[in-house]
Amino acid sequence: MGFIHGTGAPVAFGGTPTRSGWWLADQVGGTFAAMGxxxxxxxxxxxxxxxxxxxxxxxxxxxxIIDYNWGWHGMDGSVRPRxxxxxxxxxxxxxxxxxxxxxxxxGGHDRLxxxxxxxxxxxxxxxxxxxxxxxxxxxxxxxxxxxxxxxTYTTMCDWTKDKTRAQCEKSLQEEEVxxxxxxxxxxxxxxxxxxxxxxxxxxxxxxxxKVLIGASSFIGMNTPGRIKWxxxxxxxxxxxxxxxxxxxxxxxxKALRKGGVI
Amino acid sequence: xxxAVSKNLKDMTFEDFCRTVxxxxxxxxxxxxxxxxxxxxxxxxxxxPSCACYLAELGAExxxxxxxxxxxxxxxxxxxxxxxxxxxxxxxxxxxxGLGFFGANANEYFLSLDxxxxxxxxxMKRLAAKTDVFxxxxxxxxxxxxxxxxxxxxxxxxxxxxxxxxxxxxxxxxRNRASYDILGQAQGGCFSITGWHxxxxxxxxxxxxxxxxxxxxxxxxxxxxxxxxxxxxxxNKGNFLEYSQVHGAQxxxxxxxxxxxxxxxxAQRFGNWExxxxxxxxxxxxxxxxxxxxxxxxxxxxxCFVSAYKDEDFVNxxxxxxxxxxxxxxxxxxxxxxxxxxxxxxxxxxxxxxxKTKEQAWEEFKKAGLVSQPxxxxxxxxxxxxxxxxxxxxxxxxxxxxxxxxxVLPALMSETPPRVRWVFKPVGADNEYVLxxxxxxxxxxxxxLEQKEII
Ligand SMILES: CC(C)(COP(=O)(O)OP(=O)(O)OC[C@H]1O[C@@H](n2cnc3c(N)ncnc32)[C@H](O)[C@@H]1OP(=O)(O)O)[C@@H](O)C(=O)NCCC(=O)NCCS
Numbered sequence: 001m002g003f004i005h006g007t008g009a010p011v012a013f014g015g016t017p018t019r020s021g022w023w024l025a026d027q028v029g030g031t032f033a034a035m036g037x038x039x040x041x042x043x044x045x046x047x048x049x050x051x052x053x054x055x056x057x058x059x060x061x062x063x064x065i066i067d068y069n070w071g072w073h074g075m076d077g078s079v080r081p082r083x084x085x086x087x088x089x090x091x092x093x094x095x096x097x098x099x100x101x102x103x104x105x106x107g108g109h110d111r112l113x114x115x116x117x118x119x120x121x122x123x124x125x126x127x128x129x130x131x132x133x134x135x136x137x138x139x140x141x142x143x144x145x146x147x148x149x150x151x152t153y154t155t156m157c158d159w160t161k162d163k164t165r166a167q168c169e170k171s172l173q174e175e176e177v178x179x180x181x182x183x184x185x186x187x188x189x190x191x192x193x194x195x196x197x198x199x200x201x202x203x204x205x206x207x208x209x210k211v212l213i214g215a216s217s218f219i220g221m222n223t224p225g226r227i228k229w230x231x232x233x234x235x236x237x238x239x240x241x242x243x244x245x246x247x248x249x250x251x252x253x254k255a256l257r258k259g260g261v262i
Numbered sequence: 263x264x265x266a267v268s269k270n271l272k273d274m275t276f277e278d279f280c281r282t283v284x285x286x287x288x289x290x291x292x293x294x295x296x297x298x299x300x301x302x303x304x305x306x307x308x309x310x311p312s313c314a315c316y317l318a319e320l321g322a323e324x325x326x327x328x329x330x331x332x333x334x335x336x337x338x339x340x341x342x343x344x345x346x347x348x349x350x351x352x353x354x355x356x357x358x359x360g361l362g363f364f365g366a367n368a369n370e371y372f373l374s375l376d377x378x379x380x381x382x383x384x385x386m387k388r389l390a391a392k393t394d395v396f397x398x399x400x401x402x403x404x405x406x407x408x409x410x411x412x413x414x415x416x417x418x419x420x421x422x423x424x425x426x427x428x429x430x431x432x433x434x435x436x437r438n439r440a441s442y443d444i445l446g447q448a449q450g451g452c453f454s455i456t457g458w459h460x461x462x463x464x465x466x467x468x469x470x471x472x473x474x475x476x477x478x479x480x481x482x483x484x485x486x487x488x489x490x491x492x493x494x495x496x497x498n499k500g501n502f503l504e505y506s507q508v509h510g511a512q513x514x515x516x517x518x519x520x521x522x523x524x525x526x527x528x529a530q531r532f533g534n535w536e537x538x539x540x541x542x543x544x545x546x547x548x549x550x551x552x553x554x555x556x557x558x559x560x561x562x563x564x565x566c567f568v569s570a571y572k573d574e575d576f577v578n579x580x581x582x583x584x585x586x587x588x589x590x591x592x593x594x595x596x597x598x599x600x601x602x603x604x605x606x607x608x609x610x611x612x613x614x615x616x617x618k619t620k621e622q623a624w625e626e627f628k629k630a631g632l633v634s635q636p637x638x639x640x641x642x643x644x645x646x647x648x649x650x651x652x653x654x655x656x657x658x659x660x661x662x663x664x665x666x667x668x669x670v671l672p673a674l675m676s677e678t679p680p681r682v683r684w685v686f687k688p689v690g691a692d693n694e695y696v697l698x699x700x701x702x703x704x705x706x707x708x709x710x711l712e713q714k715e716i717i
Contacts, residue, residue: 004544004565005639006470008457011558017565017637019534019544020469021455027514028477029672035484036673039295039320042491043678047297052677053283060654060672065312065476068341068361069640070655071685074667075345075361079559079641085468087444088341089362095448095468102466104449106442109335140335141360144343178429178440180449182466185518186528188451193436199509200519212523214512218485219431221502223492225485230516 001025001062002069002080009084017082028065029058091143091152092116095182098160102182103168105156109140115175120159122171127155205230238262283676286653294321295678299490301395302327302386303370306334308443308472309427309507310399311366312479317395317486318369319671319680325389325696326367330374330717333689336362347663351689359686365669366476367686373697374690377408379716388701390415395486396424401440402432412502422500423489425482431506441507446474450511455518458533466531474507481510532601535608539571540598541579543608544637547623548616564620565637568611568627571595575632582630583614653679660684662691693717 003025009015033056040052063070068089069080080088085095090108097103107116114132121128131152137143143152160168165181172179183191189200189212201215211230218225242248242262256262271279296317301324303314311326311334318324328334331353339362340346346358351374375382387410390396396415398405405411412424426432429441447453447468458464482505489501512519518529529537534544544567552560570579573594580589588610592598598607615623620636627634638646644667649655653670660666661684671680693712697703703711711717 002638002640002643003469003471004567004637005559008467008470009465011562014463016458016534016546017544018457018467020452021457021529021531022452022515022518024452024469024473028473028480031477031480031484032672035316035320035480035487036675038484038487038491039673040675040678042487042494043293043295045491045495048293048677050677052675053280054676055280055284055674056672060649060652063643063649063654064669064672065365065471065473065480066640066669067471067476068364070644070667070669071364072341072345072361073640073644074657074665077641078341078345079557079639080341080470081559082470085465089339089360093442093444095444095453095466097465102448104442104445106444108339112440140338141340141343144340146342173439176438176440178442178445180439180445182448182453183451184454184528185451185515185522186526188449188512188515189519189522191449193430193434194508194512197431197434197506197509199506199512202523210523211520214514214516214519215509217481217505217509217513219504219506219509220485220489222497222499223489223501 001059002066003062006066006069006080006082008082010082013084015082015084025058025062029056029061032056032061032064086149086153089144091149092156094149094153096153096157096160098157098163098165098168098181100164100181103160103165104178104180104182105168105172106178108143112177113140113143116172116177119171119175119177120156124159127159131155201227203227203230207231207233207236235262284652284674284679286651286656286679289653289679289681293678295675295680296320296322296487296490299323299395300393301325301397302389302393303397304386304405305397305399305427307336307399308362308366308475309478310397311336312476313425313427313482313486314370314397314479315366315368316480316483316671317397319682320487321678321680322395324370325373325692326370327373327375327386328689330376330715331689333359333374334363336360336366337689339363347666347685349688351691353690359688363686365685366479368668368682369684370686371692371696372687372690373693374717376716377410379714381711381714381716383409385697385701386410387414387418390418390422392700393419394421394423394490396422397427397482397486398425399427402426402428402437416500416502420500421493421498423486423493423503424501425486425503425505427478427482427505427507429507431509432504443472443475443507444468446478446507446511450474450508451515451518452511455515455529455531457531459531462533464531464533474511478505478507478510481505534565535604537601538599539569540595540604541568541570541576541607541611543567543604545608545611545615545623547618547620549619549622551619551621559639560641564623566615566620566623566627566634567637568623568632568634570632571598578630579611579627579632582626582632583611585610585614656682658682658685662687690717 008018036054087093216225299322337359340360348358349355350357457467536542547564
């Protein structure tokens with residue numbers, strides 16, 4: 001839906017359209033479907049007094065959240081291109097290589113832009129000077145054209161290339177700039193802040209034993225989300241549902257089982 | 263179509279039934295889902311704004327509050343500094359709003375307030391008494407410091423639902439860290455598993471769009487609606503909600519996280535192939551569909567997704583590419599799904615596709631009964647009548663900007679459909695309307711606030 005066409009590096013950098021490494025479209029489509037259903041419940045109780053039919057597709061879920069692609073194409077026929085790990089609309093806002101991996105740095109508006117270069121300038125004052133004295137980089141929007149982005153990130157990488165992700169992060173965070181290394185999944189799972197907040201938890205599941213999972217991200221004072229089990233085996237709750245909700249007795253359940261219906 | 267409408271709903275085919283109940287030309291004749299809910303959105307960038315925007319598309323009266331005159335930072339972002347929608351505000355008619363702002367601020371009323379001024383804080387407190395939902399994504403604690411956070415609003419209005427959104431959360435050792443979408447991607451874990459593997463010259467890759475923001479906003483909007491339901495039907499209580507971008511990512515990477523937990527294996531990138539299913543990936547087709555286009559985006563060779571992981575589909579696919587030997591060599595799914603097998607199978611498929619455009623490959627796959635889809639760019643998607651008929655894409659006559667093409671909330675609803683009335687408005691466009699209606703301020707009072715640069 002334009003997502004894969006737009007993800008990955010441009011052809012000139014050897015890139016191809018790229019899929020997401022996780023099942024993003026399903027997750028996004030599912031979120032919108034849940035939102036529609038929840039909204040329908042709200043309306044039913046509030047004023048409608050009846051239910052309704054809600055339809056949602058994964059493709060249209062992704063189309064809803066694909067930034068300004070439709071507006072841009074509609075305005076002047078532009079086709080959103082791939083731009084690798086940089087951003088078409090914000091500078092600085094990118095992931096670039098550093099000594100032990102890749103580092104994200106972001107801060108497009110002036111407050112953060114100058115703080116970023118101050119952090120860089122502590123080690124490499126000539127780089128800070130080079131950027132801050134360039135009149136072409138003074139206004140937020142002037143920094144957006146491609147050549148300006150090349151200049152920014154070339155200068156930035158001159159600084160990051162000798163530093164690890166942790167070192168970059170430390171210098172930038174001293175200036176309260178948004179930054180962080182690209183984390184692999186083991187690093188994510190072991191990250192102290194996430195452990196402290198319980199982003200990851202071990203679910204001691206009656207069927208599957210102890211499983212490490214991402215905890216519910218609905219954090220609420222009165223109604224926190226929670227994961228009680230990760231999944232039941234097929235038909236595990238037949239007995240409960242058919243007896244309690246459908247009112248079937250033992251004989252009829254047996255018959256259904258025999259007939260292969262349930 | 264008209265015939266279908268007049269027929270009894272019960273007797274229609276399912277398709278006609280759907281077409282009738284979801285008829286997008288009737289959208290504006292039906293009630294709105296969140297009618298009567300008031301939302302105040304003190305948000306910037308995409309995470310917070312998109313959350314408020316979904317509520318506005320569902321019909322909530324949503325008031326967006328921004329910095330006077332310049333507005334929020336996203337108005338000053340646009341691809342390559344080219345497209346802008348004019349004017350930025352009545353005070354700056356020669357400047358425009360960048361397209362970065364597009365898609366996350368529809369249907370809202372625009373109020374400007376400088377929170378550094380005490381009068382602005384008073385206005386927020388007045389609004390709090392009449393507001394159901396607050397959406398906010400400044401640094402955690404900024405609003406509390408300004409005296410207009412959840413704690414203060416709840417004193418005025420205990421039924422307040424307050425959703426804070428951000429990167430790392432409002433508590434914990436990393437709480438002070440600033441965040442953006444791309445940081446959520448990088449530190450949430452999904453960045454490291456996207457892109458081509460090292461052997462293929464790839465690096466970890468960003469999902470091109472502001473996914474952690476737009477999607478985090480959707481997750482938050484869902485939670486808000488659930489809390490509205492709980493407040494009105496169960497408890498009569500408000501709520502303080504928090505959403506962390508990295509947490510959202512982790513919640514949805516569960517199989518990878520469980521893999522690490524059980525086995526210590528760290529999932530890696532696998533390019534356009536799928537580690538759990540084979541064949542289920544994107545093939546490079548050797549030919550461009552538009553070789554004579556002047557646009558480099560269209561000169562590129564095509565790509566086409568194909569799925570044939572079931573045994574019988576895989577046999578069909580192998581026959582199609584004239585390699586029945588592959589079907590014999592990898593007869594079951596477990597024979598195919600390993601990394602070595604996938605590395606052997608995909609290059610053979612791409613050899614077959616080397617002299618085809620994506621459309622030609624798609625045709626052949628369809629004929630063989632396989633699920634497939636060419637990779638479309640934004641022009642090709644815009645041209646699909648399907649989406650315009652379904653209303654997920656729409657050309658609207660925007661009151662400020664004229665004809666614009668926009669996306670619309672994708673949950674089709676038969677009784678209370680979502681809709682886009684305007685894509686956004688200039689900074690402070692509704693100052694007079696909001697302050698007169700909700701604060702009871704007179705015209706001269708409002709003019710004075712403007713003069714003092716409070717609004
Ligand atoms: C995005 C982010 C990094 C920006 O950081 P920041 O520019 O330092 O801004 P803060 O969130 O601390 O907001 C406070 C500042 O906003 C400015 N501001 C914005 N709108 C304002 C308004 N209406 N009135 C007054 N000040 C305003 C002020 O300058 C204020 O700083 P000050 O009180 O020190 O002068 C930070 O807000 C953040 O981490 N948010 C959570 C994550 C998130 O949502 N990111 C965006 C999604 S990509």
